[in-house]
Amino acid sequence: MPITDLPTVSIYPANNPYTVVENTTNFQLNCTVTSANPIVTSFNWYKDGSSIATSATYMYTISTVKRSDTGNYSCKATNSVGSTSSLAVQLTVLYGIEMSYMMKNQPIEGNIVNITCNGQSYPVIRDNDVTWTKQNNNTFIMKGQRLVVRNVNIIDSGIYTCSVVIKINPNFGQPVAISGQSTVEVDVLYVPTVTISVASSPYKVIENATNFNLLCTVTDGNPIVSSYNWYKDGSRISTTATYTISNVHRSDTGNYTCDATNRAGRSNLSSAVEVYVIYGIQMNPIKKTQPKEGQPLNITCRAESYLVLTNSDFTWTRKNTNGFLQEGRNLVIDNVNRTNSGTYICSVMIQFKPTFGPLVNFTGTTTAEVDVLYKPTVRVLLDFNESYVTENATNLRMICNVTDANPVLYESYSWKRDSSLITSEATYIIPKVNRSHTGSYTCDATNAIGTSDPSPVFQLNVLYGVSLKLYDREIHVNESERWNFSYISDGNPQPNIACVYIFNSSVVGEAKTDVTTIGIEHANCIDTGLYMCTGNNTIGSPVSKSAHIRVACKPRTYNNGDKQDIFINGIGESLTILTTFISFPLSNIKWFRQLQGGNLADIDSDFKKSTIPSHLPYETVSLLQKDHLKQEEFGIYLVNASNIHGSFLMEYNVIQTNYGVLRFTAQG
Incomplete structure (x- = not known):
């Protein structure tokens, strides 16, 4: 009876691990049976412990190797006796680089850039496999998987390329160099730089100008600005890019600054713009x-x-x-x-x-x-006719009239006559006028500023009638002596005094003085008489006073002649001799006729002798008359005038003529 046994199996190739490049075609694994009785009837293949194939043959074929084929492979052979599994063989699929996508990197200026270059490959990527370069910058090279830039700056922005080169040494096939590239954009973010768009600083604008604009202009910055701030003298006033003053007011004068903010942060303040609002006065x-x-x-x-x-x-x-x-x-x-x-x-x-x-x-x-304040200015107002104030007039009123003053409130008044205070009332009243009221009147008024200057002087001139007094009423002098008499007069206006010789109305003296002496240096007989001095000043009735002047003088004719011829036409005519003597006392008259031989005889009784009264106190007028003049009555007639001071003899020679009757009057 034959001997039976389980299969003895192993996998070929026997390298463990066994490396193969991805995409290798018709890659085979053999399940090798080194002994089995009876023969193997089936084969089973396993990957990582899981059945992947069953066949009657010993080969497991991968038509195109994928990286997913990496794993631990084993096989199992089965005969009628039973099954035997091989030891596992590790299959490693080597594959080229599949670069990982690197997202855009946006670091904030001043920070660190740290970018890793990754990719899928087997074997895996190592630092020495990686090189970094920068687009448009031939000098930039950095080794290693990580791109690191410390304190990044705006100039670091750009496209960076990560280049990877690895070598693959498979168990099956020739060594292979595999490369890969990937790019990344570095966009450095930085705060804005701003300025204010105006023509100049300081900027001068007229008050009440409308829609005055200040523009906060971003001259640089990444990314775009998201917000703005406006400041006036350090205090925030607006958050818009354009600051508009709809109606400029002087209070808008100041220093204006702005800033802008983006994702990187807030800018520094702009340079200040001085805005001067020019306003009207x-x-x-x-x-x-x-x-x-x-x-x-x-x-x-x-x-x-x-x-x-x-x-x-x-x-x-x-x-x-x-x-x-x-x-x-x-x-x-x-x-x-x-x-x-x-x-x-x-x-x-x-x-x-x-x-x-x-x-x-x-x-x-x-x-x-x-409003200039000043003391009063005053004048005197009268309620009467100042040119005609007579004694005994009643209720004369003088008003202290303020013609100008500021303030107009008067505190007091005063009246003065001839510099002496007489009343403190605004109106000075004289109930009944007498001459003692004559004088210089002034007034003044006082307000809060002071006392006025005295008013212009009002001269009150009280008019009154004449009074007249003679020192002597009877004056006796001898002829050729001086005679005079004096009088005292009073009156207002000053009276005109005229002294008249009363018997012929001749003026012997005129004057307008209070005391006047009238006289003649050498008294004459004809000065004898009554003298009347009359004073008149139109106020009241004239006043007269008389004085008798008696000049003692012996008789004489007016011309001192002592002879006079009288021519008579013939016998039977009338004879009239009128002779005038002056003397004082008056003369006693005695007529004589001078006989032949020079003897004197009294005038016959048939002559008429008479003394004619004269209005002159010194004049004696004697009249001798004879009708039917006889022859023997022609001749010399004498008239003797005498008084206690002496005598005067006047001779008349009556002469017969052949002419008609003449009548002579001897005046002396």
Whole structure:
């Protein structure tokens, strides 16, 4: 009986592990039976313990080797006795590089780039198998699976290539060098760089300009900006790329900055742009000024403007006064006067050139009310006719009239006559006028600023009638002596005194003095008589006073003649001799006729002798008359005038003529 036994089997090739390159075709594994009785009737193949094939033959063929074919292979041979399994043989499939995809890398500037170059291959990729290069950079080479860049910078951005080269040494076939490449984009992210898009800094813009734009411009940055911030003088004011000021105001003046933020972070602040808002002149109001007259006035005109204002930008004028013009910030009047009161106008004008646009004129005005305070100005007002105030008039009123004052509230008044205080009322009343009220009147008034200057003097001139007094009523002098008399007069207006010789109304003296002496250096007989002095000043009735002047003188004729011829036509005619003597006392008259031989005889009784009364106190008039003159009555007639001072003899020679009747009157 034959001996039976189980199969004895092994796998060929017997290399363990056994390496083969992927994609090798018709790769065979043989299940070799070295002994079996009876013969093997079937074969079973196993991979990693799992049945993969059953056949009647000993070969297991892989038509095209895949990397998935890698595993531990064993076979089992079966005969009628039983089955025997071989030892497992490890099949390793060697395959070329399948590079792993590397995603775009976006590191933030300043960080570390760490990219690993991976790929599927067997044998696996080692550091020495990998080389890194950079596109468009011939100098960049880095060995190793990891691409490492510390403190990455924007210049590190780019396309990096990972190149892998490995050598495969299979058990079956020739050694093979296998390579692979993969690229990765490094996009370094960095914060933005920003600037403000304006024409210049400082940027000057006119107040009330509309839609003034400031643009925060990103000049560099990765990735794109996601947000913006605007700052004014350090305080955030907006989160938009463009900052718009819809209506520019002076408060918008300041330093403007912006920043931008992306995924890498926030940019540094932009350089500051100085925005200067140029605004028109804003004038500050000026309070009413009330200086005291005589003090200095100094008012400052204050204005606000972007541009610094200088003295030359200010001009002062005065309302309703064309001639007033003063330059400078301050209105100055050294010695203010009431005429300086009024409304003063401060005008300011400046020119400005904005960053864009033409020159602009800015103007502004404000007013200053100047109310000069001053003491009163007064005058005297009368309710009567000042040119005709007579004694005994009643209720004369004098009013202290304030013609000008500031303030108008008067605190007190005073009246003075001849510099002496008489009342403290505004109105001075004289109930009944007498001449003692004559004088110089002034008044003053006082307000809060002071006491006025005295009013112009009002001279009250009380008119009253004449009074007249003669020192002597009877004056006796001798002829050729001086005679005079004096009088005292009073009256207002001063009276005109006229002294008249009463017997012939001749004026012997006139004067307008209080005390007057009237006289003659050498008294004459004819000065004897009554003298009447009359004073008149149109106020009341004239006043007269009389004085008698008696000049002692012996008789004489007016011309001192002592002879006179009287021619008579003939016998039967009438004779009239009228002779006048002056003397004081009056003369005693005695007529004589001179006889032949020179003797004197009294006048016959048929002659009429008479003394004619005269109105002159020194004149004696004697009349001798004879009708039907006889022959013997022709001749010399004498008339003797005498008084206690002496005598005077007048001779008349009556002569017969052949002519008609003549009548002579001897006046002396």
